[in-house]
Amino acid sequence: MGTRITVIEQLGVETAEGVFDAIAAGPADGRPVLFLHGFPEAAVQWEHQVAVLGGQGYRAVAFDQRGYSPGVRPDHHREYGMDSLVGDVLAVADALGWSCFDLVGHDWGAAVAWCAAHEHPGRLRTLTAVSTPHPRAFADAVESDEDQHLRSRYMTEWRSTSTEQRMLADDAAALRRMFEWQVPPSKVDEYVRRLSEPGALTAALNWYRAGRPGKGIGRVTVPTLYVWSTEDVAFGSTAAFGTAEWVSGPYRFEMLEDVSHWVPEQVPEVLTALIAEHLGT
Template sequence: MTEHLSIPTPAGSFDAIAAGPEDGRPVLLLHGFPEAALEWEHQVARLGGEGYRAVAPDQRGYSPGVRPDDVSDYGMEHLVGDVMAMADALGWGRFDLVGHDWGGAVAWWAADRHPDRLRTVTSVSTPHPGALVHALRTDEDQAMRSQYMRDWRSSTTEKRMLADNADALRRMFEWKVPRSRVDEYLARLSEPGALTAALNWYRAGRPSDPIGKVGVPALYVWSTEDVAFGSTAALATEQWVTGTYEFRMVEDVTHWVPEEVPELLTGLLLDHLGRH
């Protein structure tokens, strides 16, 4: 069973789901677009049942209490800062960090910027940003896959995504996420300002100081049918990790790994945490 939390930080209060004993080994799980903390419901419950203290927050823009108006407030430095602020509020010195999609990108950046705070890092779907940037420059397939990130910066994106009962957002899930779950995500994104806040993650600029190689023990889970991230960046991620590295390729699964194959992913995560 999961519980609901409110995590107070200087930026505002983050809504979250959690499970496990308060003194359990802490694990923070970060969701992607266009989802919410709920995408980790299965993993949070299982981790909690195994004695971990698992917490999954609705991130900046998704939590109504942390929904600033300025695009610049969604830069990576703020997203990583939120992770550390939440860990501080929870009383966590060192913790394990897990992310999917955008949450995976934040996890990689946090591992680069704050290696002393992380016991391990796990990214699901999202390759190391350095590997992705190189693939965008050298691999036509990845450049085509990532075109949406540029398209979504348009000021008309919200109108297009919410038209016809949010049909464009619904189709994004490729019918791999339960409809009731998708309905909940879209109801949240239909709140005033919520979709704009989520899209501001794409509109904000990236840090001027580039990301480096990660020394934190890392697990990267990539699925072969992921429409956003191809094999070039996925296979190159190993070159951007200097610490212990595990790469797990999941066959015949789409981008929505945490919800499409929850048991499989949870097993990989528990194995990884158990080794470190």
């Protein structure tokens, strides 16, 4: 596919759960690619990838997930479990008229993508997971590897009801520090603005309060690209290298040296090229 200039569109995707906000690019009849963002971000973290793939003729869509879209922001943390999150992916795809699509996720979005690939392989053409390892490899690493256990303590700490106040204090200083000065300041400002809206940060943290997938996820059969960066503060090498054991379909592992957790925005061109190559094969 050649690349041409494309315009990013703003969409409202109507589902039974409510309206999900989204960005999109590319021809309506292009091969569909769906992007899932992580915490504490939004669909706009994928602006570069959506624009480039849209220009290559794909129909690229990234949506603000449950809790991040004001139109789908349930009150109780139990409504943020993995079944609901995976259900949202399928509901958005159905609303877009996609019976089969490529799925790309980063951070929490990658955790959802792994589960969607395991539970609904017939709906996915390919999977690309960025940063987050296969949930089973991650769970095993937390139990067996002291380094990963220490890296993951924040997941328990963030379930506290005082987390919102700590993260938003002093112009959201703690929230801003998470990005390690690797994300453009304008994007950080946008994420802080969104999560400072009433109820927004609580909804995002409810993903942690609802728990994480782990032992129940089996091997993934769809063609998979897993991208991990050596300076990722959340996920260490044990889980990253262990992910290969949990993919039985065609598998490609890419390790990015000297790159932080924020891969899509720190090295957008590198990641977009990897995704495009994976889709092409």
